[in-house]
Amino acid sequence: MHCRIFPSHDLTEVHARLQEIARPFDVTVEPRGRATPSPPSPLTDEALGPIECITEQMWPGVKVLPVMSTGATDGLYLRREGIPVYGVSGLFNDMDDVRMHGQDERMSIQNFYEGQEFLYRLVKALTGGGIV
Numbered sequence: 001m002h003c004r005i006f007p008s009h010d011l012t013e014v015h016a017r018l019q020e021i022a023r024p025f026d027v028t029v030e031p032r033g034r035a036t037p038s039p040p041s042p043l044t045d046e047a048l049g050p051i052e053c054i055t056e057q058m059w060p061g062v063k064v065l066p067v068m069s070t071g072a073t074d075g076l077y078l079r080r081e082g083i084p085v086y087g088v089s090g091l092f093n094d095m096d097d098v099r100m101h102g103q104d105e106r107m108s109i110q111n112f113y114e115g116q117e118f119l120y121r122l123v124k125a126l127t128g129g130g131i132v
Helices: 010-024 043-056 076-079 109-126
Strands: none
Touching: 043 109
16 A cells, blocks of 8 residues: 655654554554655645635636645655645536546547646746736
């Protein structure tokens, strides 16, 4: 099993909790390899403000919620050097038609173009070009 651990959580506590959960099933949890911890990127108004504003413009009423994805990035190397890293997609998918990374992975044309527009506006906002 692969385990993603939030940056603020202690590795030994997570391991102990997983062992506790697995014990009744006669399963042993052993770490493989070494974790490479990095600090979390701060959720500042400077980072979240434009995301929330553009989200409200494009999809009124949709809330922006910070999450940690199950995929991996190279962001930990930058975060360890004090450079904040954020992942934002602006992509929506049909909850009843999830085919991520499958042979027939797909998304709607509308969702694709909306995602591109979202990222275009976000890059302009974050680089001083103003919110479109």
